[in-house]
Amino acid sequence: MIQDYIQMVDVIFDTDSGKTSVWLFDLEKFIYIRMGSVIKLPLKVDQPLPTTTTSYECLQTGQKVIRTVGAEVLGVAYTGVAYPIRENGVIIGGIASTGSTERENALKTLPSLSKNLSESLQQVSAALENIANSAQALSDAGIALSVQSGEVNDKAQQMEEVVEYINSVASDTKVLGLNASIEAARAGEVGRGFAVVASEIRTMAISSANSAKDIRKIIVGIQGLVSKMTVELEKSGGHTQEVSAAIEEIGATIESLTGEALQLAALSENI
Amino acid sequence: MDEMKHFIQFKLGLDDFAVEMSCVREIIKPVSVVQLLGAPKFVQGIAKVRDGVVTIIDLRKKFVIAPTSEGEPRIMIFESSKETEKIGMWVDDVVDIIESNRIEQVPAIIHRGTIKEIIKTDDHIIPVLDINQLFTDDVITWLGSENIELTDELTTVQDKNCQEEML
Numbered sequence: 001m002i003q004d005y006i007q008m009v010d011v012i013f014d015t016d017s018g019k020t021s022v023w024l025f026d027l028e029k030f031i032y033i034r035m036g037s038v039i040k041l042p043l044k045v046d047q048p049l050p051t052t053t054t055s056y057e058c059l060q061t062g063q064k065v066i067r068t069v070g071a072e073v074l075g076v077a078y079t080g081v082a083y084p085i086r087e088n089g090v091i092i093g094g095i096a097s098t099g100s101t102e103r104e105n106a107l108k109t110l111p112s113l114s115k116n117l118s119e120s121l122q123q124v125s126a127a128l129e130n131i132a133n134s135a136q137a138l139s140d141a142g143i144a145l146s147v148q149s150g151e152v153n154d155k156a157q158q159m160e161e162v163v164e165y166i167n168s169v170a171s172d173t174k175v176l177g178l179n180a181s182i183e184a185a186r187a188g189e190v191g192r193g194f195a196v197v198a199s200e201i202r203t204m205a206i207s208s209a210n211s212a213k214d215i216r217k218i219i220v221g222i223q224g225l226v227s228k229m230t231v232e233l234e235k236s237g238g239h240t241q242e243v244s245a246a247i248e249e250i251g252a253t254i255e256s257l258t259g260e261a262l263q264l265a266a267l268s269e270n271i
Numbered sequence: 272m273d274e275m276k277h278f279i280q281f282k283l284g285l286d287d288f289a290v291e292m293s294c295v296r297e298i299i300k301p302v303s304v305v306q307l308l309g310a311p312k313f314v315q316g317i318a319k320v321r322d323g324v325v326t327i328i329d330l331r332k333k334f335v336i337a338p339t340s341e342g343e344p345r346i347m348i349f350e351s352s353k354e355t356e357k358i359g360m361w362v363d364d365v366v367d368i369i370e371s372n373r374i375e376q377v378p379a380i381i382h383r384g385t386i387k388e389i390i391k392t393d394d395h396i397i398p399v400l401d402i403n404q405l406f407t408d409d410v411i412t413w414l415g416s417e418n419i420e421l422t423d424e425l426t427t428v429q430d431k432n433c434q435e436e437m438l
Contacts, residue, residue, distance in 0.1 A: 171300075171343050174365075178279070178298050181368050185277055185292050202367070 002026045002093040005085060009034055012097060019100065025055050026093035038100040039078045054082035055096045062091060068101065077101045110268035118261045125254050132247045139240045146233050149226050156222045163215045170208035177202035275372050278390060280397060281347065281362040284336035287397045289369065289390055294402040296348045296357070298365055315361060320348065325359040339363050349402050358406055369397075385410060 082096035180198035184191035277292035342364025387401035
C-alpha cells in the first residue's frame with residue numbers, strides 16, 4: 001500500500017527543518033503533501049499528476065528523476081527529485097521532493113568568499129600600518145618643527161642682542177656728535193668745517209638708531225609669528241595623536257575581524 | 272633778521288626745553304652719583320666726570336615733572352668760570368642741536384627770570400633756560416625752598432583740617 005510510506009514523507013520533511021517540500025503519489029494523483037517553506041509548488045492532494053512533473057516522469061520511466069529548475073520559474077532555483085516505489089517489483093507510486101539549490105550554491109561560494117574576506121582584511125591591515133607609519137612620521141616632523149621654531153626664537157633673541165649693541169653704538173655716536181658740535185662752535189670760525197662733519201655724524205647716528213628700532217620691530221614680529229606657529233604645531237600634534245589612537249582602535253577591530261574571517265573559512269569547509 | 276644762534280634742545284619728562292649751546296661744556300651719559308647729605312631734593316648729588324667733580328641737579332624734582340622712560344637720559348654739563356663750580360643737569364633726552372633766529376622775549380617775572388627767551392619753531396615753541404640766572408644764589412635758594420611743591424599744599428590743607436578738628 002502506498003499509504004504505508006506517508007511516514008517517510010514526514011521523516012524527510014522534518015530532517016530538513018521543513019524547508020524541503022516532500023510529497024507522496026500513487027500512479028495517478030498526489031496522496032500526501034508536506035509543502036516546505038522555501039519551494040512552494042501549487043500541488044494539491046488528490047490532484048492528478050501533471051505530466052510535466054518529475055513525479056509523472058519517474059512513474060513513466062521507472063527510474064529516479066532529478067531535474068534542476070532555474071530561478072526564473074519560482075524566483076528561486078531548485079532541484080526536484082522523484083523516486084518510484086515498488087512493491088514486489090511492481091511500481092505502485094512514488095515519492096518526490098524539491099530542495100532549494102541556493103544553499104548548495106552558497107556553500108560552494110562560501111570558501112572563496114571567506115578567503116576573499118581574509119585577503120581584503122589583510123590588505124586593509126597593511127594599508128592601516130602604512131597610515132600608522134605616516135602618522136608617526138607626521139608626529140616626528142611636528143616635534144622636529146617645534147624644536148626648530150625654538151631655535152628660530154633663540155636666533156631672534158641673539159639678533160636682538162646684536163641690535164641692542166648697534167643701538168648703544170648709535171647712542172654713543174650721537175653723544176659724540178653733539179660734543180663735537182659743541183667743540184666746533186667753541187672753535188668759532190675755524191671750527192665751521194668741523195661743525196658740518198659733527199652734524200653729519202649726528203644725522204648718521206640718528207638714522208642708525210632708527211634702523212635698529214625698525215629691526216627690533218621686525219624681530220618682535222618674527223617672535224610673534226614663531227609663538228603662533230608653536231601654538232599651531234601643538235594643535236596639530238594633538239590631532240596626530242588622535243589619529244594614532246583611532247588607527248590603533250581600527251587595527252584592533254581589523255585583527256578581530258581577521259580572526260573571525262579565518263573561523264568562517266574553517267566553518268565553511270566543514271559544512 | 273636777527274643773528275642765527277645755536278641751541279641744544281632737550282627734554283625734561285615729555286616737555287621740550289633748550290639752552291644756548293655756548294653755555295654747554297659737554298654732554299655725557301648718566302654716571303653714578305654720590306648723594307649729598309642735607310642737600311635740597313633737586314640736587315641729586317656729585318659725580319666724578321673725567322678728573323673733576325660735578326654737581327648733578329635734577330630740575331624734574333623741583334618742577335614736579337614725571338620722569339619718562341622714553342629717550343636716552345643724559346647729563347648736560349655747563350660751562351663755568353670756576354673749576355669747582357661745575358654743574359651738570361639731568362635731562363631725559365637730548366633731542367638735537369637747533370639753529371634759530373626766531374626768538375621771542377618773555378616777561379622777566381616768569382620763574383624769576385630762569386626762562387631767558389623762547390624759540391619759535393614751525394609747529395611749537397621751546398623755552399630757553401637761562402643757565403647763568405638759574406644758578407645764581409637767590410634762584411638756588413628759591414629752588415631749594417619747599418613752597419611751590421604740590422605735596423606741601425596737601426600738607427597745608429591737612430594741617431588746616433587738623434586745626435579745625437582741634438578747635
